[in-house]
Amino acid sequence: MKIVIIGASAAGISAAKTIKASEPDTEVVIIAKEDRVHSRCMLHKFLGHQRDAQGISFIADDFFESSGISWLNNTTVIGLDAQNKTVKTHDNQDISYDKLLIASGASYFIPPIPGLRESKNVYGFRDLKDAQLLDRECNTAKDAVVIGAGLVGMDAAVALLERGLKVTVIEMTAAVMSLQLDQKSADAYQQLFEEHGAAFILADKVVSVDVDAVGRGRTIHLASGKAVAADLIVIAAGVRPAFNFTEGSGIATNHAILVGDDLKTNIDDIYAAGDVTGMAGIWPNAMKQGRIAAINMLGEKLLYQDRYALKNTINFFGLTTLSLGNINPQPEEKCQILIREDRNNYQKLVIKNGVVEGVIFQGNIGGSGFWQYLIKNKIDLSAKNKDLFSLSYADFYDQDPATGEYRYAV
């Protein structure tokens, strides 16, 4: 059997690994538009010059050779013929498959703001090519503007600070990383970034960009009337699943490729995993989807059920944070909010009817992995007659006597 995988990030690589681990004889072809496999979560390490391109790879150096996987890099898929089971590449190859996994990820999105799309010095921060282009700009640029203070924007900002640029971050909401943090925990990061030289303009909006004679955006105008000078602009305003090549193939989409719990599309033998499905959101889930899709392509039946994606960890300047679930509940949700703080820690639990809905642990996050289980499985803690902050996996301790693996006693 021949399996073709489009995309070589978390989902694609995880799928390829899974296939080769269980059925080494299956032919696997990975087609990717990138030059080399890299972890997009580590792009800031590349741009910040802490690591080179090899250093942000997340596979072994000899991954393709040792696992016998065909690797078509710098290759963009431009068409899909589901009838004849082939994909067409930009260099006009028709590559046949028995099963196809679409793990083509997502692309960054430039909002339609006058001057922004036109500017030649506007970059996303999505893959290695973006980082390489930014790297070149950093050699001459002095003022950098990052639009969007989400995780990607902050990643870019930290790398640009590392490179000695003056960095201004512009954000629509009132706090940085507002999807992951509450005001207090966001303030801690903002302060750290400011201590390292960054400036923040929050609760403001870019309305236009002045483009100079050579086509570079130079001045960014904000709704408040402020103007910010820029030598380079990073846009971090979100991504869109990337599946243009499926047009006309009959694959059902709705801003993303639609899949069932088995990660199969509406067409037999075609599966999708990762950001392109619009339901991954985060690396670990993309990895898991890749694995499950692979297992199903090999004929097993495994369902993607561990869908919980409202989770993240943040580590800037050595300040670590775990963020899970609903961390900024609205008053009408009538959640109970528990806060605990000390010199080095800020901890917040959002509880509703005895069930944890959200967690922020800023500072020491050691041993906090069990909280995700409690949230996604909606474990009722009302019977736990103890300070919820002192919970640990030990409160749910149980072992499988046969294998010695842990399991949950709930």
Added chain:
Amino acid sequence: MNSNFSCQTCASADQKLETFISKLSVETSHHRMEGQSVKCGFGLQGICCRLCSNGPCRITPDGPKGVCGATADTIVARNFLRAVSAGSGCYIHIVENTALMLKKTAASKGVLKGKLALAKLAEIFAVEEADEHVRAEKIADMVLADLYKPDYVKMELVEKMAYKPRFDRWKELGILPGGAKSEVFAGVVKTSTNLNSDPVDMYLNCLKLGISTGLYGLTLTNLLNDVMLGEPSIRLAPVGLRVIDSDYINIMITGHQHSIFAYLQDRLIQDDVIKKAAAVGAKGFKLVGCTCVGQDLQLRGQHYQEVFNGHAGNNFTSEAILATGAIDAVLSEFNCTLPGIEPICEELKIKQICLDDVSKKANAEMMPFVFEEKESQSNDIIDAVIAAYQARRGVVALNIDGDHGNDDTLTGVSEGSLKSFLGGTWKPLIDLIVAGEIKGIAGVVGCSSLTAGGHDVLTVNLVKELIAKDILVLSAGCSSGGLENVGLMSPSAASQAGPKLRAVCESLGIPPVLNFGPCLAIGRLELVATELAEAIGVDLPQLPLVLSAPQWLEEQALADGAFGLALGLPLHLGLPPFVTGSPVAVQVFTQDMLNLTGGQLIIDDNAKSAAASLDAIIEKKRKELNI
């Protein structure tokens, strides 16, 4: 299947003993080592505190201080001072009883066998009474008076006993001890909950306890005992399990208070008692030496040839001695009386009698020694032992390894007997040291333990290394029990010494390892060292003399060690005394002590490298003395 208790016993330097024990059908300490082989790291480092109900607190990365705020340095220092206090208390108990015994013996005009010792003490104490009993009583009173002083009144005999340069240094450091019993009290108070937290103050306190322990608990106990029981004299004697003669009613003695047996040991060889023994089929009574009191009897064995069979073994040989089946009773008055002997005595129907409640064993009969009732008590003991003999002999199997030990261990070495052996002067020894025929002296002392390689393993290996480097070894304590049983105290052991020491030993007919007897005799080593220093005209830290307690076991050993450090001597220990969790403790013991007293702690459980370190120190001191 055989009847062996367990196939896993620990190693012993004494191969024959190791084999003997491995085949026993009773459980010994050697069997229990395996079950205790995993040690608590907090305990080893001394960083567990159980002083209050907030505890036990342990110093961990997540808990760098106890609940009260005590740091590792404070916890270690408190634990250590507590241990030294307890150890000091043990020795002070011994000297107190010994002084009381001398006082009562003198008052009742009893026999005083050690005329020379009495004269010597009278001279040191400046007692000029002509009548020997009055003189002895006065001496005992002076010792007791010092012991009973409060801690804020300095003991008077310290200055008389101590070498002047040492006394002056101690005075400078403010570590002259008050009343020895009160000092133990002070050490205990200081280390209680939320009291002293200054590690340096506590370590200085340890030195103070070291001085009272050493001069009184060790040195004076020996000398007072010598007055009552006679001075040691050099002779060859049998040692090991072979000394046990099943034709006799055998009593194993354990403890440290020889004078408690003074009356009994003479009584056992009186005709009426021998007749009693004969009536039940025995040739008579014999005392079988074990632990330090056995060493004491061996040391003075010249005076007790008839009743004393010889020294069978040290503390961790006691269970094996009982397991021979030929011991009919155990008389205990102090440590090292292992709890492990109880089930063996039970099983082998061995009568256990305790003469001092500090060593009361769970299944022993308590017969607290009362001087005034010693005649009737001795008769009671004799009857009880005879009854045990009758009940058990023929019922309990005998298992004596007649091949264990040897017949030619040189014993009876003391500051007095050694000096007279040398012709009444230290000059021959000093000349040999100056000439380099003897490179230096190592006092290898203290206990026996089952750690650091096994029973006596480090002690024996270290001694072999030292003598090979032409260093003369003097031993006192259970260490000598091990060294004698492996033959290192036999004249033939000279062949294991370096060429120069070997030649010296062979010309004098002595072994390269001299047996001073019990741990109490560490005090005798101090007298030898002091007399040598005096003869040369230097202070103790300048002598090419080192101390080692390779297999120190217990709190008493730590108090001894504190004495060694107060004397300004380099002290080697095989295993750390539960202090390594404190950077301050390590600094004080291994570095700062050199400036305080001249002493220094060396921790090393490797015989080769430890011997090399001690050798280097001796070489350095020789160089500084230009010899």
Added chain:
Amino acid sequence: MKRIIIDREKCDGCLNCNIACISAHQEGSNFYTVDLQDPDAQARNFIKYDPQKGYLPLFCRHCDQAECVLSCISGALEKDPLTGHVQYDENKCAACYMCVMNCPYGVLKPDNKSRTKLIKCDFCDDKPDDPSCVKACPKKAIAVKEVSL
């Protein structure tokens, strides 16, 4: 694969496994010399206490389906195909701590001092015999056993 099997009834909470683990990861140290006050001294195992259940030893399971491996963005965490143990490569790690978040049993933790690496059991695979914690347990509450995947 070999796994540390826990008999929690036997655990007395002595924390010797902690010391052994710290010592095993502190170059050249032993039980006497291991520096427990070093900020880098961190055990990879934990003993929790519950008044009802007693001591609860938390040791990395090197899970069959290791969530930490699936969450790793850098390839620093990999399941060794031969030993089955999840091994960690500090040089690859980007210290994102997705693994800490994803370990269902809360066994993983960032390093205390720099927050640049992960503290995780390596099964003492670089040392002979059993893992150091197992050898140090006086109660034999933990033991290495072969389990099938």
